[in-house]
Amino acid sequence: MEKQQTCKLDSSSNAPAELDYQSGFGNHFSSEAIPGALPQGQNNPLVCPFGLYAEQISGTSFTAPRKFNQRSWLYRIKPSVTHEPFKTRVPTHKKLVSEFNQNTSSANPTQLRWKPEEIPDSPTDFIDGLYTICGAGSSFLRHGFAIHMYAANKSMENCAFCNADGDFLIVPQNGRLWITTECGRLHVSPGEIVVLPQGFRFSVDLPDGPSRGYVAEVFGTHFQLPDLGPIGANGLAASRDFLVPTAWFEDGIHPGYTVVQKFGGELFTARQDFSPFNVVAWHGNYAPYKYDLNKFCPFNSVLIDHGDPSVNTVLTAPTEKPGVALLDFVIFPPRWLVAEHTFRPPYYHRNCMSEFMGLIYGKYEAKADGFLPGGASLHSCMTPHGPDTNTFETTVGRGTDAGPFKITDTMAFMFESSLIPRVCPWALESPHMDHNYYQCWIGLKSHFSYEGSDCCSGEMQS
Ligand SMILES: [Fe+2]
Numbered sequence: 001m002e003k004q005q006t007c008k009l010d011s012s013s014n015a016p017a018e019l020d021y022q023s024g025f026g027n028h029f030s031s032e033a034i035p036g037a038l039p040q041g042q043n044n045p046l047v048c049p050f051g052l053y054a055e056q057i058s059g060t061s062f063t064a065p066r067k068f069n070q071r072s073w074l075y076r077i078k079p080s081v082t083h084e085p086f087k088t089r090v091p092t093h094k095k096l097v098s099e100f101n102q103n104t105s106s107a108n109p110t111q112l113r114w115k116p117e118e119i120p121d122s123p124t125d126f127i128d129g130l131y132t133i134c135g136a137g138s139s140f141l142r143h144g145f146a147i148h149m150y151a152a153n154k155s156m157e158n159c160a161f162c163n164a165d166g167d168f169l170i171v172p173q174n175g176r177l178w179i180t181t182e183c184g185r186l187h188v189s190p191g192e193i194v195v196l197p198q199g200f201r202f203s204v205d206l207p208d209g210p211s212r213g214y215v216a217e218v219f220g221t222h223f224q225l226p227d228l229g230p231i232g233a234n235g236l237a238a239s240r241d242f243l244v245p246t247a248w249f250e251d252g253i254h255p256g257y258t259v260v261q262k263f264g265g266e267l268f269t270a271r272q273d274f275s276p277f278n279v280v281a282w283h284g285n286y287a288p289y290k291y292d293l294n295k296f297c298p299f300n301s302v303l304i305d306h307g308d309p310s311v312n313t314v315l316t317a318p319t320e321k322p323g324v325a326l327l328d329f330v331i332f333p334p335r336w337l338v339a340e341h342t343f344r345p346p347y348y349h350r351n352c353m354s355e356f357m358g359l360i361y362g363k364y365e366a367k368a369d370g371f372l373p374g375g376a377s378l379h380s381c382m383t384p385h386g387p388d389t390n391t392f393e394t395t396v397g398r399g400t401d402a403g404p405f406k407i408t409d410t411m412a413f414m415f416e417s418s419l420i421p422r423v424c425p426w427a428l429e430s431p432h433m434d435h436n437y438y439q440c441w442i443g444l445k446s447h448f449s450y451e452g453s454d455c456c457s458g459e460m461q462s
Contacts, residue, residue, distance in 0.1 A: 019185055021243035025225055025289070031184065031247040032281035043073050052280055053079040057182075059197055059222060059286035070197075070222060072284025074182060077251055080201070083272035089260060095131035095426055098139035098146055098165045098219070098265030105134065105422035109383050112423070113437040114430060116374030117151045119174075119210040125156045126177075126204035127260055127267070130215065133427045134356065134378060136419035139165035140264055142220030145317075145327045145417055147356050149376065151212045155205040159258040160276050165265065166219040168196040169315070169329060171413060173360050173374050175211030179204055182279045183287045184245025190360055191411060193329070194290040195223055195315075201259060201276040202288070212374050214358045216415045218327050223315040226328075231299060237314045241295040244287050250275045293331055293360075293411055301339045306347055309414065324418045325353075332364065332412040338404045345395055348386035353416050355379045362410025366391055370440060377437075381420045388440035 022029050032038040037052065039045050044054040052075040059070035097104045120129065129152030137144015146166070155178075170177065170193060177188040181202040188194045190213075196202055228235060254275050261268045296314060301307050309330050317327045337344045346366045357364070357377045364371050368390035371377060379385040387395070427433075 019187055020246045021186075021290075022246060023240050023243055025237075025239040025242040026285055027244075028283070028285045029244055029287060030281075030283040031245075033184075033247040033249055034280055037075055037247075037281035038283060039075065048075055050280065052076060055079050057199055057284075057286060059199070070284075070286040072183070072282055072286040074279045075281040076182075077249065077278040077280065078274055080276060082274070083259060083270040086261060086263075086268040086270045089267035089269045093128070093130075093267045095424070096148075096262065096265050096267070097132040097135060097424055098144075098217075098262075100135045100137060100144065100146075100422045105424050106428060107420075108423050108428065109380055111377070111379055111383055111385055111437055112428075113371065113377040113434040114375055114427070115432040115434055116372055117149060117212060117432055119151050119153055119212060123154045124152045125154050126150060126152050126206075126211075127156065127159075127161055128152070129211075131426065132265075132424050133376065134421035134423045135217075136417065136421050137219060139219045143326075144219045144419060145415075145421075146217040146219075147415055147421070148215040148217065149213070150215060152204075152206060153210050156203045158254065158256060159260055160201040160203045162201045162259055162261045163196070163198060163217070164261055164263045165198070166217045167198050167222055167317075169216040169218075169223060170194050170196065170213060171215070171358065171360065172211065172213040173358065174213070175206055175208040177204055177211065177213075178207055179288070180248075180277050181245060181288045182277060183282055184248040184279075186243075186245055186288060186290050188290050191294055192290050192292045193314075194288065196288050197222065197286060200288055203277070214376070214413075214415075216327055216329065218317040221317045221319075221326055223317050223329070226310075226313040226316045235297050235299055236312070237291060237296055242289045242291050244289045247279060247281050249278050249280050251278060293333060293413075296331060296333050298333055298335045300335055300337070301342070304339050304342050306339065306342065306344060309346070309416075319418060321418075326417060326419065328414070328416040330414040330416060332410070332414075334406065334408045334410060336404055336406050341400045343395060344402075344405075345387045345391055348384065350382050350384050351379070352381055353418055354381050354421050355385070356415040356417075356421070358413055358415075360411040360413065362408075362412075364410065364412040365407055367440070368394070370434060370437070375432075375434075378421065378423070386441075389443035390440075392444060 055074045129150045135146035172190045179186045259270045315329045359373045366387040
């Protein structure tokens, strides 16, 4: 299915505008900011309409099977190759990692939890405010992931960011993001997510100033919608609710414009004299997109027991093993709890997958205290976790007559990976680390009661 729209021209990427979007997940989109700018019948004619340059961006290898193949054709005023050589960005960014090994990060099986990061006082844009928490694998070897957070307070100025390492899935928690990309512009609010695929140049404006959020980065694959299995053809995140920008461009001279390229976790800069957001028309299936989490259609247990969290998967980045994710993005949205004679919060759990959690707003059902919006937790492979003492006692205390109950005004999420993350030193040394996290379970007491007479070992209570 293809859908074509044009957008309103606007003289500045900073100016507020009511944006038009194209809808659908993985569609082959077409968009032109000037009617007639998109070549018809071929991708790279000898002379493109309006004297534009044709340029392809490949998100998969040329020979990837058709159902996985992702690429787009961009028709731009000047090609993106028109820049000075890349140089190491100075000062260097010391908190970005894409190679997780003993030199960059540590193994740590402890349950970890962080209080929310403070917004910096000094001027900090999205690039400088981004820092890696943990991850696994290697961007160079095209297998792995990184989890970052950001805390920033100013818009990027006269520069664009380009991540050559992987796809960013950004979860804003505080403050809107107005993102300009080569495919057009996206306005993203807390409660929405945005995916910026590998290689696209983008710039982040912060219309609200102080901003904070989470970022999952995947190397060597892309996010896709999960299969629905017995759920059927509908439910969870609907394809039509994913929104893709319409073509938008800016022309003219921009002296000293800088492209900041993340390559192997290091930042490089290249100067050019024009904006990279000079794409007048484009078509293809490789593009940034956003999604409103409040449009998610959750499924849940309707009689007994607490289902596995995978039922709330919004997007999944697969590995080559069926059903095993490089990284799942899972949410815990408002929903009814109705299961009878059931412990309704999440069960106690040890998992071969590793779970990083964040909270966008509200409270998370398994933690009565201490897990705050903007905070985070990490429960790595086979590390036990589950509801805190207050949640357990309160839930059991309600008895079996608890009626239907609606969890409201909350949005927690999880990045879950089959790879085991190593943790960056600044995350372990952070003043926001909650060193008392373990205390939330220490109070769990034995409720064991047994009055049999044939106990063969240990002490028996009467
Ligand atoms: Fe879990």
